Amino acid sequence: MTTFRDLGIFPETAEALEAVGIVSPFPIQEMTLPVALSGTDVIGQAKTGTGKTLGFGLPLLERVVVPADVEAGRATPDQLTDAPQALVVVPTRELCTQVTNDLLTAGKVRNVRVLAIYGGRAYEPQVEALNKGVDVIVGTPGRLLDLAGQKKLDLSRVRALVLDEADEMLDLGFLPDVEKIMAHLPAKRQTMLFSATMPGAVIGLARRYMTQPTHIRAVSEDGEGATVANITQHVFRAHNMDKPELVSRILQAEGRGLAMIFCRTKRTAADIAEQLERRGFASGAVHGDLGQGAREQALRAFRNGKVDVLVCTDVAARGIDVEGVTHVINYQTPEDEKTFLHRVGRTGRAGNKGIAVTLVDWDDIPRWQLINKALELDFHEPVETYSTSPHLFEQLNIPAGTKGILPRAERTRAGLKAEDLEDLGETGGRGGRGGRSAQAATVTEERPARTRTPRQRRRTRGGSELGAEQAAVSPVAEAPQEPAAGDEPRRPRRRRTRVGAVPVQSAPAAVAEAPVAAPVVAAPVAEAAPVAEEAPAKPKRTRTRKVAESAPEPDFQTVPLAEPAPVRARRPRRIVETAPEPDFQMAPPVEPVRARRTTRKAAAAPVTPVAEAAAVAVAEEAPAKPKRTRTRKAAEAAPVAAEAAVAAEEAPAKPKRTRTRKVAAAPEA
Known part of the structure; x- marks a missing residue:
């Protein structure tokens, strides 16, 4: 039996392989x-699971010069370099990490430095590793081009290039990037292409980038079949609505180890993984909508056995090698025969046996028949199958009476949550999807909303309404004034609603009272009572409050305006009618505000000298009454013509000149 040592590889490499139990080569390797x-340039083609990674990995490691070679006398010190000497380009991130691990294993004894460069991870660690020095780079095209364009990655010393899954790499999607990468490489290099499927057109294209390549096509003992002989194929025609139940029963077949379920779309993969988890299976998902951390977490949990069902899209169909996969289920028919071969090739690897089940929907029958013909299979007309069909239980060795929910006694796997989610410093919009960082962000966004809600819910509405009612019941105006501070934000709404009717009614009342109260010496005291009574009619204490709010600023103005009591009255009238509409205008014009405050203080001044006990009562109620009292007092003081002129001048500041006219009308009555 041939061994790797017989093939002429370095003894250190053979020692590293023997340490993990790899002694004899597969045909493609041999x-x-x-x-x-x-x-020589090589195009290597062999079935899935037959060792293509080491087929190109071992020659790569042999061409790399490391310090161990200098010590062994195989190289000179001037051949050493920190720049990468070999490059492997792969189509998917998962395959990138897998190939990196395989090369690290084979180069462990010689201490070959291998670095994986792919997207979805932070740039800094990769750039830092490049600066320290690397011998072999395994990467995906996007990130390789990115770093090469930033001059962080030097590809001028590369001696060997490998395109793994070459038919995919030279497809229309990757070809432009691959050509750009090759432009960074030296013209004199060794190029190797490897894949399980190598269409003639791809081989013709590949020759453009190679020099007299040798095409090696390894055929195993089982003959020319497209798939490995130890994979048992089952193809069923299944209804889409019954597929979840059908898969749940297949997953309970006797002797099932790890299982991979392939879907055509990311949404379907996420949905099936969730459904299986609800049915009691330890399932994970790998698809393009997941962040890189979540993808690696699921694959790691699958390799470690914490999850025994991996639902994935074709992103995991190529190259992924997990030991112990016994079942592969094509939940949706693959796009073409190449995809079918790569999916099915996840089982039956390295000489083990496997079972592949393909579920074909009615709509997919034409596509399946093309695949069946291309691969020369014997399933032209799949058998119509449901989750209760007896032949399903017989062919897949499913125990009789099995239902679509895994019994609790058999739920022994730790599950996806038992695997740590690594923080990769993910880049791009998908990085935080479903991750802790995304959850934290949502929490911080919600917090401000919570603090706002109490402000919006201010119970001032209820409080203000109650205040108005209380004013109607009791003639004391002080009680309603207390809630004024809290009611400020809602006053505008009330005024707009009630301003139309209420002030109109109150105006005539004030006019009628004016002549009666005029002869009385203690005019303010006499009017205080009627004012309190009318308060309920004018639920516009909000206006009063606004007047009160602005009062603290213009205290110094009180002195000059103390003499004219009548002026106060007319100004309040304008305030009463104007307040509802121009609330917003009150702030900018400082003058009108002062007038109102002056009025209050002015009102207080005449009251003080008037009467003994009455004066005390007036002083207490002054803040609430003066506002309305002024409205009526204005009628009393109307006879003064000079004051009327002053009022007319101030009117424009407060757009309610109509009120000014009302004031003028009062004396006429």
Whole structure:
């Protein structure tokens, strides 16, 4: 039996492989190594799971010069460099990490530095590792081009290039990027292409980038079949509504190890993973809508056995090698025969047996028949199958009576949550999806909203309404004044609603009272009572409050305006009618505000000398009454013509000149 040592690889590399139990090569490795070690360009093709990674990995490691080679006398010190000497380009991030791990294992004894460079992770650690020095780089096209464009990645020393899954890399999606990467490489290099599927057009395209390549196609003992012989194929025609139940029963077949379920769309993959989790299965998902941390967490949990069902899109169909996968289920028919081969090739690897089940929906029958013909399979007309069909239980060895929910006694796996979610410093919009950072962000966004709600819910509305009612019941105006401070924000609304009717009614009342109260010496005291009575009619204490609010500023103005009591009255009238509409205007014009405050203080001045006990009562009620009292007092003081002129001048500041006219009308009556 041939061993790796017989193929002429370094003894250190053979020692590293023997340490993990790899002694004899697979056919593709045995055929490729002698050709690749000589420096010739190679196109390698072999079935899935037959060791293509080491087929190109071992020649790469041999071409890299490391300090161990200098010590062994195989190289000179001047051949050493910190720039990468070999480059492997792969289509998916998951395959990138897998190939990196395989190369690290094989190069462990020689201490070969291998670095994975792919998107979805932070730039800084990758740039830092490049600065320290790297021998082999494994990467995806996007991030490789990004770092090369920023001059962080030097590809001028690369001696060997490998395109893994070459048919995918030279497809229309990746071809432009691959060509740009090749432009960064030296013209003199060794190029190797490897894949399980290598269409003729791809081989023709590949020759543009290669020099007299040798095409190696490894055929195993089982013959020419497209799929590995130890994979048992089952194809069923299934209804989309019954598929979740059908899959749940297949997953309870006897002897099932790990299982991979392939879907065509990201949404379906996420949905099936969630449904299986509800049915009691330890399931994870790998698809493009997940952040890189979540993708790696699911794959890690699957490898470690914490999750035994991995639902994924075709992003995990190529190259992923997990030991112990016994079942592969094509939940949706693959796009073409290449995808089918790569999906099914996740089981039956390295000589193990596996079972592949393909569920074909009615709409997918034409597509399936094309795949069946291309691969020369024997399932042209799949059997119509439901979750209760007897032949399903027989062919897949499912115990009789199995239902679509996993019994609690069999739920022994730790599950996806048992695997730590690594913080990769993810880049791009998808980084935080479903991650802790996203949750934290939502929490911080909600907090400000919570603090706002109490402000919006201010119970001032209820309080203000109650205040108005209390005013109607009791003639004391002080009680309603207390809630004034809290009611400020809602006053505008009330005024607008009631301003129309209430002030009109109150105006004539004030006019009628004016002549009666005029002869009385203690005019303010006499009017105080009627004012309190009318308060309920004018629920516009909000206006009063606004007057009160602005009062503290113009205290110094009180002295000059103390003499004219009548002026106060007319100004309040304007305030009464004007307040509802121009609340917003009150702030900018300082003059009108002062007038109102002056009025209050002025009102207080005449009251003080008037009467003994009456004066005390007036002083207490002054803040509430003066506002309305002024309205009526204005009628008493109307005879003064000079004051009327002053009022007319102030009217424009307060757009309620109509009120000014009302004031003038009062004396006429």
